Amino acid sequence: MPIVEARGLTKVFRRPDKGPGLAGAVRHLFARRFTDKVAVDHVDLSIEAGEAVAYVGPNGAGKSTTVKLLSGILVPTAGDVRIDGLHPQRDRTTVAHRIGVLFGQRTQLWWDLPVSESLAVLRDIYGVDHATYRKRMARFDEVLELGEILPVVGRKLSLGQRMRADLAAALVHGPQVVYLDEPTIGLDLAVKDRVREFFRSIRDEGTTVMLTSHDLADIEGFCRRLVIIDQGRIIFDGDLEAVKDKFARERILHVETAAPVPLETLRTSLPGAKVEAEDTPTRYAVRFDRFAMTAGQAVTTLAGLTELVDFRVDEPSIEDVIRRVYSGELVLG
Amino acid sequence: MRSYRALIRATAKAALAYRFSLLLGLGAVLVQLVALLAVWRVILAESTVNGFTWPQMRAYLLVAFAAGTVVSLLGDFRMAFRILDGDVALDLVKPIDYQKARFAEAVGGLWIELILIGVVVGATLALTGGVDTPAAPALALFVTSMLLLVPLKFLIVYVSTLTCFWTQNYMGVQWARLAVVNLLSGALIPLAYLPGWLAAVAQWSPFAGLTSTPALIFLGRVDGRHALQLVAVQLGWVVVLWFGARLVWRAGLRRLTVNGG
Numbered sequence: 001m002p003i004v005e006a007r008g009l010t011k012v013f014r015r016p017d018k019g020p021g022l023a024g025a026v027r028h029l030f031a032r033r034f035t036d037k038v039a040v041d042h043v044d045l046s047i048e049a050g051e052a053v054a055y056v057g058p059n060g061a062g063k064s065t066t067v068k069l070l071s072g073i074l075v076p077t078a079g080d081v082r083i084d085g086l087h088p089q090r091d092r093t094t095v096a097h098r099i100g101v102l103f104g105q106r107t108q109l110w111w112d113l114p115v116s117e118s119l120a121v122l123r124d125i126y127g128v129d130h131a132t133y134r135k136r137m138a139r140f141d142e143v144l145e146l147g148e149i150l151p152v153v154g155r156k157l158s159l160g161q162r163m164r165a166d167l168a169a170a171l172v173h174g175p176q177v178v179y180l181d182e183p184t185i186g187l188d189l190a191v192k193d194r195v196r197e198f199f200r201s202i203r204d205e206g207t208t209v210m211l212t213s214h215d216l217a218d219i220e221g222f223c224r225r226l227v228i229i230d231q232g233r234i235i236f237d238g239d240l241e242a243v244k245d246k247f248a249r250e251r252i253l254h255v256e257t258a259a260p261v262p263l264e265t266l267r268t269s270l271p272g273a274k275v276e277a278e279d280t281p282t283r284y285a286v287r288f289d290r291f292a293m294t295a296g297q298a299v300t301t302l303a304g305l306t307e308l309v310d311f312r313v314d315e316p317s318i319e320d321v322i323r324r325v326y327s328g329e330l331v332l333g
Numbered sequence: 334m335r336s337y338r339a340l341i342r343a344t345a346k347a348a349l350a351y352r353f354s355l356l357l358g359l360g361a362v363l364v365q366l367v368a369l370l371a372v373w374r375v376i377l378a379e380s381t382v383n384g385f386t387w388p389q390m391r392a393y394l395l396v397a398f399a400a401g402t403v404v405s406l407l408g409d410f411r412m413a414f415r416i417l418d419g420d421v422a423l424d425l426v427k428p429i430d431y432q433k434a435r436f437a438e439a440v441g442g443l444w445i446e447l448i449l450i451g452v453v454v455g456a457t458l459a460l461t462g463g464v465d466t467p468a469a470p471a472l473a474l475f476v477t478s479m480l481l482l483v484p485l486k487f488l489i490v491y492v493s494t495l496t497c498f499w500t501q502n503y504m505g506v507q508w509a510r511l512a513v514v515n516l517l518s519g520a521l522i523p524l525a526y527l528p529g530w531l532a533a534v535a536q537w538s539p540f541a542g543l544t545s546t547p548a549l550i551f552l553g554r555v556d557g558r559h560a561l562q563l564v565a566v567q568l569g570w571v572v573v574l575w576f577g578a579r580l581v582w583r584a585g586l587r588r589l590t591v592n593g594g
Contacts, residue, residue: 106419111347
């Protein structure tokens, strides 16, 4: 049985439709008009225990709204959510013990208390016994290096410190399902790496993770499943690697030769690839389909023609694929 | 219970972080107390007005100060901010009751308020002379009334803060609440000084329990059955508001549209 299940999940926000300026505001007092905005539109989603799912989409696509619906924060306009068979609103307390939520832009730490105190309050709120709590904290400390930030008061934390502390706060109770909404937003690379390593460690322990992110580097090497949402609808739900195989087949081989070579020579020796000159006369870019030709074959062929000084292979990231999906260039599934 | 105890402890500790803003806030309340004392002293120097003598009025003002300081310093702004900002979302995924949790926080801030009350009342008594304490039964009723004041005041502040789900602004709500409470609770002037019909309305409103009821009992201006009746009204409002607040909270939740992509 899936641990997270959504059927026909729909959320419609009603926004007051005011005309411009004071006149519009006054008119709104007498004749209220509203526009409905469908934030999430008949989303079906089921996540098995232990899965790591990437949930991506452009700004305003409905990602955070879905997370709020799945965690019981928002009441759906239509449709149904089950967490481990339970109803997140009706069984709010029971469900709260099973889920952990991190909103990268929000904090659940107490502004005026040291991080250690905030975490201790959460420990008591969730009724975690002290031995388990200590063990968990020790483990969080290994990856997140919590030790140095435990005595710091909430409002004095840097963004990176705050996010590390908030991650610990979201996982104090050892939830079965964790929603991470933009967990690396605004972090520098070193902290991002550490946080990503932490994600992998909780996934490896069998925690179900749903990760929402703009930074697609967060999901590469972490999630096997990719769900793309656009304008409230799921437009793709499938295997991340399969998407890459299918839509990110192109490789670009950048070569630098000892002496200039006529483009025509290169093109005739590499049929099936596109060869272009780059900024200097001895640099070329070779584009090819990795299922038609391997990078090794391309390099060997070129090395037979001329002396190669340097070469590098670029593979498109999942980011390129998804950017193309967003822009409507690519239709998946 | 462990979770609410933890919240009480946490707020009790966090209250210390506010000690400077508390002292500043205290300054404002003190100025008001001193001004009221000075004004009434002049008014009541020659004769009693509406049956209040100067020592009685002094005792009234001190009780009013104590009642005004309890559950006044912390909590509501944080709660309002979390609702307006959408951080309340994170409170919703906690396995605890929202209303009880906020009440626990109000209780956690009490100790610092009690210290302030002790210092100010002590200093005033030392400077202006003592007050008559009522006899044991009335004193017990006074203490009961002061204890009921804690949940009563919490609930009035709590319900008014919940309106942030609709208003998108807290300052206005807070000012409106303070204006109504100051007038109808008897914090500004004893209810006996209000026009008859307004005094009657105020007496049965939840606000009388915030100042007038404990002050009148302390002064011995209401006796036996009448005093019991006033305390019963206080208790009644605590019960009504406790469950009423849950309805408001539920309506607010329906209204909730947390911002963000």
